[in-house]
Amino acid sequence: MNARVFVSRDSAAISVGANKVADAIRDEAGKRGVDVEIVRVGSRGMLWLEPLVEVETERGRVAYGPVKPGDAAGLFEAGFLRGAPHPLGHGETDEMDWMKRQQRLTFARCGVIDPLLIAEYRAHGGFAGLEKAARMPPADIVEMVTASGLRGRGGAGFPTGVKWRTVLGAPADQKYVVCNADEGDSGTFADRMLMEGDPFTLIEGMSIAGLAVGATKGFVYIRSEYPHAFATMEKAIAVARGAGLLGANVAGSGRAFDMEARLGAGAYICGEETSLLESLEGRRGQVRAKPPLPAIKGLFGKPTIINNVLSFAACPWILTHGAEAYADYGLGRSKGTQPFQLAGNIKRGGLVELALGATIRQLVEDFGGGTHSGRPLRAVQVGGPLGAYFPDKLLDTPLGYEEMLAAKGMLGHGGVVVFDAAVDLAKQARFAMEFCAIESCGKCTPCRIGSTRGVETIDNIVAGGERGKNREVLDDLLQLMTDGSLCALGGLTPIPVVSALTHFPEDFEKPAGLRLAAE
Amino acid sequence: MDAGNEANIGFDEVRARAIIAKHAVLQGATLPILHALQHEFGYIDRRATPLIADALNLSRAEVHGTVSFYHDFKSAPGGKHTLKICRAEACQSMGVDKLVERLELMHRLKVGETSPDGGLTIEAVYCLGNCALSPAALLDGEPVGRLDSAAIDDIVTRHAGARA
Numbered sequence: 193m194n195a196r197v198f199v200s201r202d203s204a205a206i207s208v209g210a211n212k213v214a215d216a217i218r219d220e221a222g223k224r225g226v227d228v229e230i231v232r233v234g235s236r237g238m239l240w241l242e243p244l245v246e247v248e249t250e251r252g253r254v255a256y257g258p259v260k261p262g263d264a265a266g267l268f269e270a271g272f273l274r275g276a277p278h279p280l281g282h283g284e285t286d287e288m289d290w291m292k293r294q295q296r297l298t299f300a301r302c303g304v305i306d307p308l309l310i311a312e313y314r315a316h317g318g319f320a321g322l323e324k325a326a327r328m329p330p331a332d333i334v335e336m337v338t339a340s341g342l343r344g345r346g347g348a349g350f351p352t353g354v355k356w357r358t359v360l361g362a363p364a365d366q367k368y369v370v371c372n373a374d375e376g377d378s379g380t381f382a383d384r385m386l387m388e389g390d391p392f393t394l395i396e397g398m399s400i401a402g403l404a405v406g407a408t409k410g411f412v413y414i415r416s417e418y419p420h421a422f423a424t425m426e427k428a429i430a431v432a433r434g435a436g437l438l439g440a441n442v443a444g445s446g447r448a449f450d451m452e453a454r455l456g457a458g459a460y461i462c463g464e465e466t467s468l469l470e471s472l473e474g475r476r477g478q479v480r481a482k483p484p485l486p487a488i489k490g491l492f493g494k495p496t497i498i499n500n501v502l503s504f505a506a507c508p509w510i511l512t513h514g515a516e517a518y519a520d521y522g523l524g525r526s527k528g529t530q531p532f533q534l535a536g537n538i539k540r541g542g543l544v545e546l547a548l549g550a551t552i553r554q555l556v557e558d559f560g561g562g563t564h565s566g567r568p569l570r571a572v573q574v575g576g577p578l579g580a581y582f583p584d585k586l587l588d589t590p591l592g593y594e595e596m597l598a599a600k601g602m603l604g605h606g607g608v609v610v611f612d613a614a615v616d617l618a619k620q621a622r623f624a625m626e627f628c629a630i631e632s633c634g635k636c637t638p639c640r641i642g643s644t645r646g647v648e649t650i651d652n653i654v655a656g657g658e659r660g661k662n663r664e665v666l667d668d669l670l671q672l673m674t675d676g677s678l679c680a681l682g683g684l685t686p687i688p689v690v691s692a693l694t695h696f697p698e699d700f701e702k703p704a705g706l707r708l709a710a711e
Numbered sequence: 712m713d714a715g716n717e718a719n720i721g722f723d724e725v726r727a728r729a730i731i732a733k734h735a736v737l738q739g740a741t742l743p744i745l746h747a748l749q750h751e752f753g754y755i756d757r758r759a760t761p762l763i764a765d766a767l768n769l770s771r772a773e774v775h776g777t778v779s780f781y782h783d784f785k786s787a788p789g790g791k792h793t794l795k796i797c798r799a800e801a802c803q804s805m806g807v808d809k810l811v812e813r814l815e816l817m818h819r820l821k822v823g824e825t826s827p828d829g830g831l832t833i834e835a836v837y838c839l840g841n842c843a844l845s846p847a848a849l850l851d852g853e854p855v856g857r858l859d860s861a862a863i864d865d866i867v868t869r870h871a872g873a874r875a
Contacts, residue, residue, distance in 0.1 A: 204841045207856030239843035378799030381840035416746075416783050417795075417839050419852050454739075455746055457781035460837060474741030475773070476780035492738070534843060536804035541843025564805065573800055577837075609842065611804045620800070627799075627837065633780075 195228050195273040198246040198253065200303065202235035202388050203420040204381065209261065210243040216261035217245065220268050228273070234389015236303035237543030238290055246285055249275035255285040290559060295521060296545045297509045297529050298502060299382075302389035308427055310435050313392045319437065321511030325400045326445035333404035334360050337507060339515035341527025346372055346463070346500030347575065347604040348680075349526075349593040352507075355497060358487035359405040362495035367407035369398050369449075370472065370491055370498040373414040373421070374456050374463040377576025379535040379607030383501035385543055386531075387414065387421040391428035392437075395451065397504030399442055400511055401497050402449035410451035411491070412501075413468050416458055425453040460631035464679045465498045467633060478633045479679045500605070502531060523549025526592035526603075536573075536609035537563045548603075549595075553587035555608055567612040571620075571696065575604025577627050578684035580691035581617060600694070601687060617696035622650045624688040628681060639682025642673045646689065656704025666693075721788060722756040731759075735766045741777050745784055753788040790825040790832035792870040795849040796858070798822075798835045801842035810846060810863050818867045826871035 199205075199214040214230050221228035238244060241257035245267070254275035256267060263280060270278040282288055305312040313319065325333050338353025359367060371394065375383040386394060398410045414422045429451055432438045442449045459477045461467045466480035469491050490496025506528060510518045519527045526548035532555055534541045539561035546554075552572055556562070563569050571581045574591070580601030582589065589599045596603045611620075625646030632639045646669055652662045670686040677683040693700060730751060734744045741763065748759055755778050764771045778784050798807055814820045814833060825832040841847035844856035850866060 203854045204844055204856060207841050207847065207854035208844055242844070375840060376838055378797075378838045379801045379842045380838075381842055384840040417836055417849070419849075420854070421840075452737075454742065456783075457742060457745070458783035458836070459781050471742065472739050474739045474767070474769075474777060476776050478780075536801040536842060536845060538843065577800060607801075607842070609801045609804060615804065620803075623800070623803070631837070 195226065196231055196248040197228055197273070198231050198233050198248070200235045200242060200244060201232035201307070202242075202303075202385060203418075204239050204385075205235050205242040205244070206420070208242050208258070212261045213243040213245065213259050213264070216264040217267075220264040224268060226268070226273070231306055233305065234302045234307050235385055235543075236285065236291065237299065237385065238288075238540070239542035240540045241282070245272075247272055247275055251275060251284055252287075253285045255282040255288065256280045257282070290540065293558070294545050295529050295547050297518070297521075298393070298505045299386065299390070299531055299543060299545045301393065302385060305390065307389050307391055307424060308431055310392065310431060310437075313390075317512065318392055318508070319396060319443065321508035322396045322399050322403075322437070322443045324511050325403050326443040326447075330360055330404050330406060333400065333511070336515045337404070337510060340510045340518040341515075341522070341525070342503060342506055342510065342518065343526070343593060344500060345502035345506070345530065345605065347377075347602065349603065352499060352503050355487055355499070356401065356404055358485065359407070359495045359497050362488055364495045366409070366492075366494045367405055368491040368494055368496040369401045369405075369407045369410035369451070370469065370496055371398055371410065371412040371501055371504055372463060372465060372468055372498060373412050373418075373501050374468060375418070375501070375605065376415060376460040376463045377578075377605050377607050379573065379609035380533050380576060380605045381535070382531040382533050382543055382606065384418050384421045386501055386505055387418070388424050391425050392432060393505045393508055394425075394501055395428060395432050395438065397507040398451060399438065399449050400507045401499070401504060403442065403445060403447055405495070405497060406447075407497065408448045408450070410449065411472055412451060412453050413456060413462070413472055414453055415456040415462075422453060422455055429453060460627075461633045461681055464681060466679070469496070469498070476633070478635045481678060502605075521547035523547070523590055523592045523595070525594060530591065530603070530606045532591065532606045532608055534560050534608050534610075537565055537612045538610045539564050548592050549590045551588050551590050552582060552608065555591075556587060556610055560610065563610060563612040565612045565614075567614065569610060570613045570615050571611045571617060573609045573611070573620075573688065574607070575602045576607050577624060578602070578680060578687055579604050579607070580687050581611075581620060581695065582691070583695040586695070600691065602684070617692040617699040618650065618654050618702075621689045621692040622647055622654070624685055625650060628685040632681060636676070636678040636682060638673045638676040639678070639685070642669055642677075642682060643685060645669055646673075646685070650689075653700055654702075654704065659701075721752045721754075722758060724758065724762070726751060727756070727759050727762055731762055731766045740767060741769075741774065745778060745781075749784060754785040757786070790829050790870075792830060792851050793832045793834060794866055794870075795834045795836045795839070796822070797837065797839045797841075797845070797847045799837040801838070802846040805845040807846040807858070810858060810860065813860055813863055814867070818863075818871070820867065820871065828871060831867065831871035
């Protein structure tokens with residue numbers, strides 16, 4: 193009998209040797225004359241167990257990991273093809289605590305199916321949402337997405353359905369659907385994992401958006417730091433086109449929708465929607481003033497839906513299972529699930545999809561198991577480089593849009609980065625300003641110059657020169673950047689800085705030995 | 712940085728024109744053209760600017776503005792191999808700054824520079840989306856996770872071995 197073994201092709205898994213492990217298993221099977229089919233899948237999201245090897249058994253898939261190439265012989269010896277016990281074994285994957293406690297809607301297929309096989313995608317419920325949308329009037333699709341309560345998963349949290357309704361109502365000879373896959377926030381990788389592990393979900397979501405507003409052309413703008421995701425996306429688009437899921441008659445709807453993948457060029461600011469549009473049009477990625485909103489005047493001046501990967505990727509589930517089923521998940525005005533990303537100095541890092549409203553502590557402690565270094569946890573940054581640093585006493589804050597704002601942070605793209613006791617929050621605050629200076633598009637003064645002044649002022653404070661006066665300058669600057677910046681980069685850079693000053697003031701008050709001695 | 716650029720023998724106008732023509736039909740063709748040129752020549756030669764401007768009916772200033780905006784587009788060829796090290800928060804939490812320090816102090820390789828033998832260029836990037844297996848890097852486009860000093864030493868030995 194032909195045994196099936198699953199090894200991830202996700203770039204995180206490859207980064208710790210998944211390709212070598214797949215080769216080692218193939219070689220070992222050859223030596224033993226055993227017929228083994230190795231299926232390269234996306235990642236289950238248990239990144240601390242990568243390279244993860246799964247075997248199909250009558251009980252379901254059984255997991256082993258992290259596997260090194262040298263473990264192959266021992267795994268065969270122990271009988272892993274039958275799911276037999278082994279020191280690296282974790283039992284049935286679906287029964288593992290880490291998987292069982294999640295609510296995987298968007299990521300249900302990721303790590304399970306071959307990412308480029310349409311038949312497998314269909315067999316696991318794929319394209320049901322698009323086929324349903326193909327039979328619905330556009331306004332009904334928009335209504336369904338609105339009723340689901342889905343909000344922009346890129347970080348802004350704007351209601352997706354409202355955005356779509358604006359585009360639907362804007363008369364034009366051409367409309368566009370643009371996917372923001374410029375996932376630049378440190379500590380986030382959900383977009384990448386989905387594009388590498390289940391790209392048809394994104395294609396389906398964008399096609400649904402196209403049908404909903406009458407857009408015939410889509411672009412997915414992928415950052416160049418993700419060469420594997422870009423390659424997989426390009427292949428998936430070609431496969432979907434070949435199968436009639438993109439093109440002149442999408443899923444038998446009689447309506448046209450096609451799409452292209454485009455590569456960014458290493459600019460964080462292009463994750464801001466108007467910069468991204470400028471970049472797609474071939475210009476410098478400089479922010480546009482709003483209004484007009486992209487929904488009215490977007491790509492090439494036409495009405496454009498621009499959403500994050502995770503927003504589009506939630507839509508197939510919503511169409512398939514209904515708006516209410518989706519809205520049943522969540523907390524308050526934060527409906528549905530969020531694929532959270534657990535990263536940094538964490539023992540068990542990876543992708544955890546949970547209903548919005550889970551607490552930071554649940555993620556960091558229950559799923560993450562504490563720090564990787566074993567030292568005490570000191571700070572957790574939520575929401576990327578523009579998100580707040582939280583101390584232990586705030587870890588019970590629920591991860592919802594309003595709840596995070598109330599705690600003077602933001603949910604962002606759902607990235608959670610853990611720091612142990614070695615972290616210096618003054619250094620992190622400085623980095624927030626430095627990063628803003630490096631990545632500022634330069635269009636507005638508060639961001640372009642404010643960030644550089646911020647670095648200098650924090651340096652002065654740390655160095656101990658006139659701390660009181662410099663703190664006044666810094667506070668004033670932070671307010672100015674918040675109020676006067678054109679977009680979120682300059683406008684939200686103060687969030688990590690303020691959180692560091694508020695929750696970790698001692699890091700800014702250390703005696704400045706070197707500087708004083710030199711003076 | 713531009714010195715010597717004109718003299719670079721890598722650039723070939725005929726090939727450049729063919730690449731530009733191939734991509735010029737795309738909507739918003741500038742970035743796809745620049746990526747294709749950089750892929751072919753390893754950098755964007757200044758002599759390509761008027762060719763792109765001509766093909767897309769743009770001013771040279773507009774094209775130059777685009778080229779110079781993005782971190783990816785280089786004005787001169789880099790080393791034979793490129794190590795992109797992530798310096799963003801998740802990798803900071805796992806000690807990437809110490810690895811960068813090691814490169815500078817032990818191997819005399821600075822971020823943004825190429826080893827004297829032209830073997831290895833070190834670049835800083837901000838997030839590679841491998842934040843649960845930090846510190847992360849890309850070596851010639853291939854992901855490296857859980858980067859440590861041994862891995863750094865190995866990469867330098869293999870690719871910048873001829874350093875004086």
